[in-house]
Amino acid sequence: MSQPRSKLGRREFIAATAGAMTAALTQPRDARADETKPALTPGFMLIDTNVSLGRWPFRRLPLDETAALVAKLRANGVTQAWAGSFDAQLHKNISAVNARLADECERNGGGVLLPFGAINPMLPDWEEDLRRCVEIHKMRGVRLHPNYHGYKLADSIFERVLQSATERGLAVQLAVSMEDERTLHPLVNVPPTDTAPLMPLLKKFPQARVQLLNAFRTLRGAPLKVLSTAGARFEIATLESVAGVSKMLTEIDPGSLLFGSGAPFYYFESAKLKLKESPLTDAQLAAVSAENARTFLSSQ
Numbered sequence: 001m002s003q004p005r006s007k008l009g010r011r012e013f014i015a016a017t018a019g020a021m022t023a024a025l026t027q028p029r030d031a032r033a034d035e036t037k038p039a040l041t042p043g044f045m046l047i048d049t050n051v052s053l054g055r056w057p058f059r060r061l062p063l064d065e066t067a068a069l070v071a072k073l074r075a076n077g078v079t080q081a082w083a084g085s086f087d088a089q090l091h092k093n094i095s096a097v098n099a100r101l102a103d104e105c106e107r108n109g110g111g112v113l114l115p116f117g118a119i120n121p122m123l124p125d126w127e128e129d130l131r132r133c134v135e136i137h138k139m140r141g142v143r144l145h146p147n148y149h150g151y152k153l154a155d156s157i158f159e160r161v162l163q164s165a166t167e168r169g170l171a172v173q174l175a176v177s178m179e180d181e182r183t184l185h186p187l188v189n190v191p192p193t194d195t196a197p198l199m200p201l202l203k204k205f206p207q208a209r210v211q212l213l214n215a216f217r218t219l220r221g222a223p224l225k226v227l228s229t230a231g232a233r234f235e236i237a238t239l240e241s242v243a244g245v246s247k248m249l250t251e252i253d254p255g256s257l258l259f260g261s262g263a264p265f266y267y268f269e270s271a272k273l274k275l276k277e278s279p280l281t282d283a284q285l286a287a288v289s290a291e292n293a294r295t296f297l298s299s300q
Contacts, residue, residue, distance in 0.1 A: 046078045046272075047293035049173075049235050050213050050260030053104055053113070054086040058185050063264035066108040072268055073112055079290070081112050082173070084143040088118030089178065094129050102137040116143040116173055119165075121157045122150050127164065134168050140297055141171030143213075145178070147190040154197035162201055166208040171297055174198075176215040177238075178265070192218045195227065202230040209296060214238045214262060216248075228252035233296050235260025236274055236288070245278040245288060254284065258293045 051073070055064055063069040073081050085101045088094065098117040105113040117133035119126055119142050133139040142165055144158075151157055153174075165172050177192040184190060195212060202208060211233035212219065217240075219227075228234070234252070236245060237260045248257055261271035275285060 045290050046076065046259055047290045048073060048078050048081040048261050048263070048268075048271075049211065049258045049293050050237050051081045051113075051263045052084050052086050052265065053101060056086050056265060057090055058188075061264045063268075066104055066113075069264055070108065070110045070112055072263070074110060076268060076272060078112060080114055080293075082116050082141065082293075083109075083113045084116050084173070084175075085118060088120075088143065089145050089148040092120075092123060094118050094120050094123060094126070095132060098129065098133060098137060098139075102139070115139055116141045116171075118143055118145070119161055120145075120149045121161050126161070130161075130164055130168065130170075134170065139170070141173060141209075143173040143175060145175050146193045147175075147177070152194065152197065153201070154194075158197075159201060159204075162205060162208055162210070166205050171209040171211065173211045173213055175213045176218065178214065180217070195219055196223065198232065199226055199230055202227070202232060206231070209233075209299060211235065211258065211296065213260065216240070225252060228256045232256065233258055233292070237262030237266055237271055239274060243278045245274050246280055246284070247278075249280075249284060249288075254287060255292050255295065257288050258296065259289050 051069065053066055053069070055061075063072055083101065083105060085097050087097045087100070091097050098115075101115045101117065105115040115137065117129070117137060117139045119130055119133070130142070133142055144161070146153060146158065162172060174193065174195075176195060178190075181191050195215070198210070202210065208231075210231070212227070213235060214237055215224075215234055216236075216238045224234075233256045235258045236248075239245065239248060241247065245257070259271065259275070261268045263271075275289065280288070
């Protein structure tokens with residue numbers, strides 16, 4: 001005689017189902033699934049080429065205190081982070097902005113932060129600001145905000161800045177955008193910088209080291225490939241697609257893609273997840289996470 005079936009109540013059914021799901025999720029995965037996907041351990045080496053210090057002008061952000069940002073970076077294996085200042089966008093005393101940035105990196109950077117000073121060529125004495133970046137603050141690069149400062153890359157003043165920075169051995173970061181234009185404050189209309197005029201300048205100044213920040217929302221396809229071929233560098237903060245990093249490495253020169261989080265405006269974990277979810281070889285992962293940045297910063 002068969003045994004009568006037991007009847008599960010609603011609570012017992014939910015408990016049993018949850019237990020089965022937990023057991024399934026905690027089982028070791030087939031090792032073959034991860035054969036081509038290197039793991040990111042807590043100690044994995046990263047160079048973050050896109051962070052900012054200070055207060056975003058329009059709202060408070062998590063990690064907008066330097067100590068908190070540095071703690072986040074170090075906990076995630078970041079050994080160096082190239083830091084600009086949010087003050088550079090709207091402040092007019094750029095010399096003071098750069099002095100504060102250098103001091104903050106020295107005092108509270110924990111050996112991680114590398115300051116990139118700001119240059120606003122629409123203000124008087126920008127050449128003096130550039131000189132001070134090199135000779136007084138010993139900076140390795142500068143970060144430009146053409147859309148906030150009111151000039152275009154086709155303007156002769158940008159060519160002068162690029163030439164002067166290159167002659168002084170400085171890397172140049174161009175912030176294509178800082179915020180999605182759809183969420184901008186209505187009184188601050190700053191569309192992304194048009195990067196098309198950059199191509200002839202890279203040909204004219206082949207020694208220039210230029211990296212575009214926050215570029216992938218607006219720069220794709222043929223214009224992106226052309227700039228990559230000409231020697232421009234990019235970072236992944238605004239790269240948004242499944243397996244985006246591995247796909248981008250097939251579209252541009254693999255040496256031109258660097259790690260960048262955009263922190264604290266963007267979540268650091270978002271950028272790191274892009275490395276984890278893309279099918280990258282060991283060599284590709286090492287290049288994007290640190291080696292490409294080292295090569296870019298050290299080349300003259």
